[in-house]
Amino acid sequence: MAIFGRSWTLLKVFGFPIKINPTWFLLFFLIVFSLSTPGGLFHQWLEGEEVSRSTMWVLGVVGALGLFACLLIHELSHSVVARHTGMPVRGITLFIFGGVSEMEDEPPTAAAEFFMAVVGPLSSLALSAVFLAAWALCNFMLHAPPVMNVVLLYLAIVNFAIAAFNSLPAFPLDGGRVLRSFLWGITGNLWSATRLAAAVGSGFGMLMILGGIFSLFHALIISGIWLMFLGFFLRQAANSSLQNVMMRKTLGGENVGRFMTSPPVCVKEDLPVERFVNEYVLPYHFTAFPVTDNEGRLIGIIRARSPGEIDRRLWPQTPVKDIMTPRSSDTEVTPQTSALYALRKLSGAEGRRIIVVQDEQPVGIISLRDLMEFINLKADLFPEG
């Protein structure tokens, strides 16, 4: 969910961290708005009833919170099945388009993927049935207050809609994952199954964008913009899922030692910043350099941009070690580290570079760009994999 920025961990359910992305508040606001404003859904359903303004807003908030609880149950069902098949789940994030379960890896088998995907729409369908039954009971037999009945009916409908939408065969939506699991099961090839499923997912994304434009022309502004964004997001998600599979396929079984630039260009800890800029930053164009002590041991990493953070007049007398980032396990690997693990570290590392260390000495440097170039090269040379 990197494209939506940071998310905050709210709580843990069954050991899964539940994270809220800031964009979630926009969705929350839109839902309450669409339910509770004059002309909103609850207003229409409660036509002729004596309902105060404030009650209407409370109903909207209850409806929206209920919807999020249902989305959470949907995602939890994915995560629980994933864990049962031995797949690590990083957590569940709620964001502007609903929720996602973040898996650390591809499913181990086609069957595992099928069960993991299908359980989502099934749980939403079950929720829909429960709310529908509750609504029927309250409405026809208990004669409960109408304000309660509308919330139950709303949750029944909205869960059905979630089940229906997620069942679209648009990878990486649940239906698209089911499609991929079938293709994978038939061909036995995860890569070609993903390519086909991602192409279908991308096509659906395009349809949504066109549908959004069509809605805009018919004065359905919010739904139009929504649909367009959803379409863009789906296309982007299909594409990045495809890239992930490609990276795993390409880098699987490889060690960092194969990709590193060696030996690395190191900077001595006592070197003045002024000389660092003139003798390293400008000639080499690297984004980061390992910093070593007099025995050649790694003590930190300095980014090419770091000198900009101090006053230029201080450059001649400030040693590099004063503005470097001390070494940490986040920016280090060994030559034997698996390339996939390094890739995960690289996506979070400052400057997109990490240092390869052996016996305390920096023996190489590895950048996200190097890995990407290798992946692209291999994809160009062996397109069928």
Ligand SMILES: [Zn+2]
């Ligand atoms: Zn789902």
